[in-house]
Amino acid sequence: MQWKRMEKPALLTKLFQDPKYLKAEIVIVMLGSNDVLRKDPSITPQETVRNLELICQAMKRTGKEKKSIYLCTIPTAGDDTYLSEEQMADNLTRNQLIEAYCDKYVPMVQWTYKRLEVDLGKTAGLTRSISFLFSRNSDGVLPGLKVDLAGNFEMKRRNLYWQDGRHFSSIGYAKMAKDWVPIVRPDMVKREFSLFRSDLGL
Structure with a gap:
């Protein structure tokens, strides 16, 4: 694995050793806005996303098998105040x-029926099982x-951020x-x- 324009990925190494992560079945990856502020050397958008790809690939190989990884977009509130047009x-x-x-996420439900055999093989009824397919x-x-x-107009609400208009407030995190x-519910079910x-x- 080769990390693009990054120091030693100490935080990632610590994460892979964290017992809570090793038991996690659903992982959420969120990136802040530090990459756009990096200088000498700078980080291009392509390098940012390549780093995210490598992080996600490393996560798939560690911890729980068949874990789900969700990748968020980068918050852009305050960009018009603190960044140049190029940034x-x-x-x-x-x-x-x-x-x-990330492929478009469309959960599809498949309903299947299976006989539930109990009490010396007598048929007690039918049980319905659900399987979810993910793109x-x-x-x-x-x-x-x-x-x-740009991707979520609801994030334009001022009360979602502190006075600097950039960092999330307690209301924003809530x-x-x-x-x-609604995003992770199908996966959890x-x-x-x-x-x-x-x-x-069964």
Whole structure:
């Protein structure tokens, strides 16, 4: 693995050693706006996304198997105040590349019926099972929450940020937590059904 224009990935190494991560079945990757501010050397949008790809690929190889990885767009609130036009264009390109990397996420439900045999083989009834299919790219990465202004107009609300208009406020974090629910719910339901069927020996 070759990291593009990065120091030693100490944070990533620590993450892979964290017991909480090793047990995680759903992982959310969110990148801040530091890349656009880097100088000497600078980081291009293509290098930013390549680094994210390598991080996601490394995550797939460590910890729980069959984990789901969700990749968010980069927040752009305050870009018009703190960045140059060139830097703003770079962040827009970063988010376009992130969206291109993540396939469109469309959960499809398949209903199947299976006989539940109990009590010396007598048929007690029918149990209905659900399987979810996910559209994924080759790395198995799913689109996460859109927190950029171009991709999500709701992120333009002023009360989502502190006075600097750039960093998320407690209201902003609460909104993101709420918005995550419909994104990860199908994935969580699928995993709950898998545990349920395993406990019943189905």
